[in-house]
Amino acid sequence: MGNIFSDRISDVPRSFIREILKLTADESIISFAGGLPNRDLFPLDEIKKAANKVLDTAGRDVLQYSTSEGYWKLRKWIAERYESKGIIVAPENILITSGSQQGFDLLGKTLLNEGDKIIIEEPAYLGAIQTFSIYRSKFFPIPLTMNGIDTDILKKITTEENIKLFYCVPNFQNPGGISYSINNRNIIASLLKNKDTLIIEDNPYGELRFLGEEKPSFYQLIPENTVLLGSFSKIVAPSFRIGWIVAKPEIMEKLIIAKQASDLHTNYFGQRIIFQYLNDNNIDEHISKIRQAYGKQRDVMIDAIRENFPEEVQYTQPEGGMFLWVTLPEGLSAMEVFQQAIEKKVAFVPGDPFYVNKKDVPTMRLNFSSVDEDTIRIGIKRLGEVLKSMLS
Amino acid sequence: MGNIFSDRISDVPRSFIREILKLTADESIISFAGGLPNRDLFPLDEIKKAANKVLDTAGRDVLQYSTSEGYWKLRKWIAERYESKGIIVAPENILITSGSQQGFDLLGKTLLNEGDKIIIEEPAYLGAIQTFSIYRSKFFPIPLTMNGIDTDILKKITTEENIKLFYCVPNFQNPGGISYSINNRNIIASLLKNKDTLIIEDNPYGELRFLGEEKPSFYQLIPENTVLLGSFSKIVAPSFRIGWIVAKPEIMEKLIIAKQASDLHTNYFGQRIIFQYLNDNNIDEHISKIRQAYGKQRDVMIDAIRENFPEEVQYTQPEGGMFLWVTLPEGLSAMEVFQQAIEKKVAFVPGDPFYVNKKDVPTMRLNFSSVDEDTIRIGIKRLGEVLKSMLS
DSSP states (O other), X not given: OOOOOXXXXXXXXXXXXXXXXXXXXXXXSEEOOOOOOOGGGSOHHHHHHHHHHHHHHHGGGGGSOOOTTOOHHHHHHHHHHHHHTXXXXXXXXXXXXXXXXHHHHHHHHHHOOTTOEEEEEESOOHHHHHHHHHTTOEEEEEEEETTEEOHHHHHHHHHHSOEEEEEEOOSSOTTTOXXXXXXXXXXXXXXXXXXXXXXXXXXXXXXXXOSSOOOOOHHHHOGGGEXXXXXXXTTTOSTTOOEEEEOOXXXXXXXXXXXXXXXXXXXXXXXXXXXXXXXXXXHHHHHHHHHHHHHHHHHHHHHHHHHHSOTTOEEOOOSBSSEEEEEOOTTOOHHHHHHHHHHTTEEOEESGGGOSSOOXXXXXXXEOSSSOHHHHHHXXXXXXXXXXXXXX | OOOOOOHXXXXXXXXXXXXXXXXXXXXTSEEOOOOOOOGGGSOHHHHHHHHHHHHHHHGGGGGSOOOTXXXXXXXXXXXXXXXXXXXOOOGGGEEEESHHHHHHHHHXXXXXXXXXXXXXXXXXXXXXXXXXXXXXXXXXXXXXXXXXXXXXXXXXXXXXXXXXXXXXXXXXXXXXXXXXXXHHXXXXXXXXXXXXXXXXXXXXXXXOBOSSOOOOOHXXXXXXXXXXXXXXXXXXXXXXXXXXXXOOHHHHHHHHHHHHHHHSSOOHHHHHHHHHHHHHSOHHHXXXXXXXXXXXXXXXXXXXXXXHSOTTOEEOOOSBSSEEEEEOOTTOOHXXXXXXXXXXXXXXXXXXXXXXXXXXXXXXXXXXSSSOHHHHHHHHHHXXXXXXXHHO
16 A cells, blocks of 8 residues: 555654653663652552442443533533632633643644644653644744743744644643743733633643642733643543543633544543542542652752752752753763664653654653652762763 | 634534424424434443543553553454454454544545535535535435445446545445445445445444444455444443544545544543443453344334334335334425424424425434333324315
8 A cells, every 4th residue: 555644753763762661661761751749649549439339329220421611510610710819710621631731632623724823831841742743733932931931932932823722731841840930821811802812721740749830821911812721630540531621611612522523522431530539538638648658759850950960951940740850961962872872771762752853952851759859869979970071 | 703613614504403402302203303322221330330440450541541543452352243243353443433423524524625626415414514524525425225326326437537445334224214225335346346435424323233234345345435424322322422433544644633632542541431331241242232122113103104104105114223214295394294294293304404405305214212112103193184285
């Protein structure tokens, strides 16, 4: 047979992260490459209780097909959680998705024509880049600063171009580890007000703050222009693949059609278990444990970096989330560092896959959530040695 | 904001089935409209045991992120099941999907450019029509006969047109209830051999045969041209949303990229439960129970139709699956029958949504799997009265 593939898939390269994860399957390698939550914190016993309770009380109903919108009680729980944070959302405006990744896909399907223009952060979350690439959008990356995106560039781009979407992770960004300041959020909101640009506000890590103050959501600042994405992957467990989209009714209607066409509905047993778990336990106490652990792991990593990395290497100091972003002196390719690091049995993600039009960048992502404190110290020491030898 | 939607989603109408299901939420209505398996047959106790065993033995690992390809042991189980039926498939060539519906989406994403030509059955499964519509393919419907598709028309179309895909449900078709004869399959295989047309062979009901002999799969007849879809929804339970695609390595590689971009991976706890269930129980015994029950329900429905429907009404006599297809005298719109039937508290799906370019067709789908025998008798009697009064 000849070439049978669609143009959209032919344009998307193999995932570099997948290749890295293959390399790091070697257990002697200390890996800061993953994006995994700390498995030791998963509420195993509580999930087991919840699963049994669901099967005992709802019986065979939890094994049947269910609605495309998602389990009503779970949607209501999410709405109430938002309300407790001062964000008003009707449960009807919440669609349960098979993880946030499906959120990107449904939004791409519903909103993007080929060539539609989309602003992303630079560096940007690669799962979103991959999905929006499939819908053949045109990317306008805006560099991240320590306080958010560069709003001068935002102003310029939104004046010159007809921008359909602005995709962002304002809290503890992946991969950058930075958060948008209140001022930065306000400027962005005022620049986009009364424009046809829709903000895709992706907030998987928002609950994982271990330092600083909570900031207002774009959904609060300009609700008309904002679609909000959330997930249980980082606060309960990722294996269930349960996230959600908050969107106004006109968009919801189209998203539901796209959801039906994509997988009919998100696995229902998982939705029921997550709801039962949330209903029967104190999620704030659980989140507080995760925050403490990740905060400690982050501190250990920063201390180890301070001690072991050459002085000219810069890094972000995240107030939450799971990632820290390292910038090497200009001219040093993180990809080359990666090759040498693997030989010293330590791994990370070189910056390249987080950019849409740059190669051999001098940046890298380190994950601190899935590695224990002692291992972080050893791994950062190894990485420091590699960097010192390459910079000397 | 102006019109922000993509062309692809603007073209897809609201699902008519969703509207019907809303009407039939009224519990006094007997519904043959659904496409649900019989909930009484779900192996609840066994699923509960499997869930607990998975949590007890694998612990927190089942709550973590997993691979895009799916759980290896489940893929291996599927490969061995095929082998037991004489179909040779390597586990590496099996991708676990979030139900067969996601299979359509991944194949659309991977294979279809706008305007690509795709042959479907007439009538066709509407979930597939919906997804392939989103990828803006051009449909060539080929009428179903009692023995498969009309191969004269297939020959004509494949000679005149460059057809990318042929989507079919050769066993106990939804909605038609018919199966392709061996002869029909052989003719189709010989017509498509050495052509660039890929067969999407969707087989969700294949295991649910209560009459007749098993027929060879297109995957056996022309493996090079065939992608095979399967599902646990009808033989275990649908709520987990677990299906699979069998495809050759070149296609698998692209499907995995599409899978990653669509939802990273199918819910892992569900995959583990299904595998544990399959491993610890005799699935053939369970399937045999489903076959017996559905076979009995089908017989009851056919007997009731024979007794209650006007003579000029025709219907298929399925050898398996969940559906029976009714053809009314030409000129009678099943949509009008539907309106009157609802008043008499009985529902079905009028044929319209199963066609891409016809309206007010005189055909309708009846589901016999999700309604008990006594209720089938009452419902068919009511429907017979409606038909008699409309035809008199």
